[in-house]
Amino acid sequence: xxxxxxxxxxxxxxxxxxxxxxxxxxxxxxxxxxxxxxxxxxxxxxxxxxxxxxxxxxxxxxxxxxxxxxxxxxxxxxxxxxxxxxxxxxxxxxxxxxxxxxxxxxxxxxxxxxxxxxxxxxxxxxxxxxxxxxxxxxxxxxxxxxxxxxxxxxxxxxxxxxxxxxxxxxxxxxxxxxxxxxxxxxxxxxxxxxxxxxxxxxxxxxxxxxxxxxxxxxxxxxxxxxxxxxxxxxxxxxxxxxxxxxxxxxxxxxxxxxxxxxxxxxxxxxxxxxxxxxxxxxxxxxxxxxxxxxxxxxxxxxxxxxxxxxxxxxxxxxxxxxxxxxxxxxxxxxxxxxxxxxxxxxxxxxxx
Amino acid sequence: xxxxxxxxxxxxxxxxxxxxxxxxxxxxxxxxxxxxxxxxxxxxxxxxxxxxxxxxxxxxxxxxxxxxxxxxxxxxxxxxxxxxxxxxxxxxxxxxxxxxxxxxxxxxxxxxxxxxxxxxxxxxxxxxxxxxxxxxxxxxxxxxxxxxxxxxxxxxxxxxxxxxxxxxxxxxxxxxxxxxxxxxxxxxxxxxxxxxxxxxxxxxxxxxxxxxxxxxxxxxxxxxxxxxxxxxxxxxxxxxxxxxxxxxxxxxxxxxxxxxxxxxxxxxxxxxxxxxxxxxxxxxxxxxxxxxxxxxxxxxxxxxxxxxxxxxxxxxxxxxxxxxxxxxxxxxxxxxxxxxxxxxxxxxxxxx
Numbered sequence: 001x002x003x004x005x006x007x008x009x010x011x012x013x014x015x016x017x018x019x020x021x022x023x024x025x026x027x028x029x030x031x032x033x034x035x036x037x038x039x040x041x042x043x044x045x046x047x048x049x050x051x052x053x054x055x056x057x058x059x060x061x062x063x064x065x066x067x068x069x070x071x072x073x074x075x076x077x078x079x080x081x082x083x084x085x086x087x088x089x090x091x092x093x094x095x096x097x098x099x100x101x102x103x104x105x106x107x108x109x110x111x112x113x114x115x116x117x118x119x120x121x122x123x124x125x126x127x128x129x130x131x132x133x134x135x136x137x138x139x140x141x142x143x144x145x146x147x148x149x150x151x152x153x154x155x156x157x158x159x160x161x162x163x164x165x166x167x168x169x170x171x172x173x174x175x176x177x178x179x180x181x182x183x184x185x186x187x188x189x190x191x192x193x194x195x196x197x198x199x200x201x202x203x204x205x206x207x208x209x210x211x212x213x214x215x216x217x218x219x220x221x222x223x224x225x226x227x228x229x230x231x232x233x234x235x236x237x238x239x240x241x242x243x244x245x246x247x248x249x250x251x252x253x254x255x256x257x258x259x260x261x262x263x264x265x266x267x268x269x270x271x272x273x274x275x276x277x278x279x280x281x282x283x284x285x286x287x288x289x290x291x292x293x294x295x296x297x298x299x300x301x302x303x304x305x306x307x308x309x310x311x312x313x314x315x316x317x318x319x320x321x322x323x324x325x326x327x328x329x330x331x332x333x334x335x336x337x338x339x340x341x342x343x344x345x346x347x348x349x350x351x352x
Numbered sequence: 353x354x355x356x357x358x359x360x361x362x363x364x365x366x367x368x369x370x371x372x373x374x375x376x377x378x379x380x381x382x383x384x385x386x387x388x389x390x391x392x393x394x395x396x397x398x399x400x401x402x403x404x405x406x407x408x409x410x411x412x413x414x415x416x417x418x419x420x421x422x423x424x425x426x427x428x429x430x431x432x433x434x435x436x437x438x439x440x441x442x443x444x445x446x447x448x449x450x451x452x453x454x455x456x457x458x459x460x461x462x463x464x465x466x467x468x469x470x471x472x473x474x475x476x477x478x479x480x481x482x483x484x485x486x487x488x489x490x491x492x493x494x495x496x497x498x499x500x501x502x503x504x505x506x507x508x509x510x511x512x513x514x515x516x517x518x519x520x521x522x523x524x525x526x527x528x529x530x531x532x533x534x535x536x537x538x539x540x541x542x543x544x545x546x547x548x549x550x551x552x553x554x555x556x557x558x559x560x561x562x563x564x565x566x567x568x569x570x571x572x573x574x575x576x577x578x579x580x581x582x583x584x585x586x587x588x589x590x591x592x593x594x595x596x597x598x599x600x601x602x603x604x605x606x607x608x609x610x611x612x613x614x615x616x617x618x619x620x621x622x623x624x625x626x627x628x629x630x631x632x633x634x635x636x637x638x639x640x641x642x643x644x645x646x647x648x649x650x651x652x653x654x655x656x657x658x659x660x661x662x663x664x665x666x667x668x669x670x671x672x673x674x675x676x677x678x679x680x681x682x683x684x685x686x687x688x689x690x691x692x693x694x695x696x697x698x699x700x701x702x703x704x
């Protein structure tokens with residue numbers, strides 16, 4: 001099966017995914033039966049490329065790595081805006097990887113809508129569309145008979161949304177609890193070892209594990225966006241990040257951490273969603289966690305999610321110290337699921 | 353869709369599953385579109401029932417709860433042996449719930465083969481067929497175009513096999529590590545609180561969480577069967593429980609536990625599978641676990657599995673203190689997946 005992609009947003013995640021496609025090309029073809037082509041890359045900073053027959057991935061990566069932009073790639077370079085590219089590139093799947101705008105979820109939401117209008121399936125690692133506009137986008141995808149996949153928005157490629165959808169059939173999620181922001185978990189872990197928040201944050205920046213604006217991590221915004229996305233998809237919460245009661249870790253001192261440790265506890269930034277009398281309440285706040293809780297063992301940039309369900313009780317899934325490779329895998333796994341679902345879809349069969 | 357089941361083995365799990373079907377009948381019909389009928393129940397101790405139109409589940413449960421056998425249910429009672437029942441009951445799915453014979457995996461393997469011969473899909477919570485004969489049964493299922501599902505064999509209904517099959521597409525499992533036997537985890541936890549192994553085992557028996565022969569737990573047999581099953585399915589190991597290097601917890605003393613605790617560690621019975629130079633090595637043994645490991649936090653009868661994969665790194669899934677309900681859900685979830693897959697299968701469409 002030929003799979004034609006349009007990539008929107010070509011930062012670290014997009015480049016890592018492209019490297020993955022390049023290094024696994026033979027395996028994708030022979031073992032998975034997928035001939036994956038990238039027809040377009042649109043990036044508001046680096047410029048955009050469009051090619052009817054597919055871009056040369058090695059050349060794309062070489063260009064962006066050496067120049068920081070795509071301009072010198074060749075005549076495929078274009079200044080058509082992203083929406084225009086989506087309207088004309090003839091791709092099967094849009095891969096939306098732009099950065100999150102924490103206030104509105106845009107422009108990712110518009111990109112997703114345009115892709116749907118063009119009959120494309122969508123994969124996104126951008127939390128915005130799911131945290132701010134999930135109900136609308138889901139209805140639109142259903143009306144257009146296209147697929148919207150977003151495993152990478154929470155805990156990278158660790159199955160979270162797919163876990164519920166594909167392995168817990170019939171289960172109703174009653175409550176969600178998670179350590180979803182790896183930056184604050186990393187910082188709190190360093191503070192346990194006596195490092196100040198300031199210095200721990202510097203170290204996190206050095207390791208490229210903070211958001212561009214670190215207050216998005218520290219003040220609990222990133223975790224709030226993630227719990228909103230989880231609550232929308234898994235609990236029909238119809239909420240947005242602004243509906244999340246939110247407290248970050250900014251006011252936690254080394255002295256707080258020491259006192260907590262002396263009681264045999266740790267401070268963790270925990271995101272919760274709970275259904276009470278039909279209403280889903282969401283919250284992000286520092287919590288005391290004891291050694292009987294799996295969250296206790298989460299080191300560094302690891303993250304974890306506990307689901308309380310009606311039929312299957314409580315299960316927890318943990319992602320252990322991920323790298324960029326795990327985010328790239330999120331996109332790959334969504335791509336496989338789209339290919340699997342579309343292998344019997346007449347819309348696709350007609351094209352191939 | 354009508355789904356006709358034959359249940360083989362009607363102990364605690366079979367009865368709990370029947371209670372689940374009964375309590376969820378309306379929901380199964382209306383929300384899931386499934387009209388589930390039990391056409392046959394075969395049990396070597398309690399006797400067997402066969403009914404062309406489906407048994408009355410309330411009466412079945414009432415009979416077995418008050419009498420301990422099925423004999424007084426009515427004229428549906430029969431002394432035809434299990435294999436004969438499978439050959440004549442016209443069910444769509446066999447649910448194999450007999451107890452494990454740790455030496456051979458029988459008679460469950462023969463039940464599965466007979467069901468396949470009759471064109472039935474199979475759900476089993478019995479580890480025997482998967483630990484002793486997976487390759488053969490898988491090939492047979494494929495040849496007969498039927499499905500073999502067994503989520504309940506390891507960690508009850510917590511997705512383990514389905515996790516890899518349905519949410520980690522393209523991932524290769526490189527290593528498996530797990531706390532898979534809840535009895536020994538429970539006993540070791542009590543020993544940490546100063547209770548002797550003897551007394552802890554008595555408490556475990558009282559709670560009905562030991563195997564009929566507790567040495568199957570204590571000597572690591574149950575964990576060995578589970579890691580063999582996992583390695584067969586997820587790593588193509590083609591092994592049996594006898595190929596597992598095995599050491600139980602029988603020789604662990606309270607003094608060992610105390611010394612370990614003084615070093616900040618806990619003793620856990622850990623099952624491992626690892627691929628080295630193309631060969632899968634499996635092992636069950638007591639290991640020292642520190643607080644940086646998610647296994648540290650596992651209390652009581654909880655269990656956990658860590659998968660090391662090529663594309664997705666390391667993920668861990670934890671089941672928190674399950675009850676019999678979680679085993680019953682394992683069967684239900686396999687049933688949903690079979691129904692989903694068969695909703696487009698001509699063999700089924702023709703029948704319904």
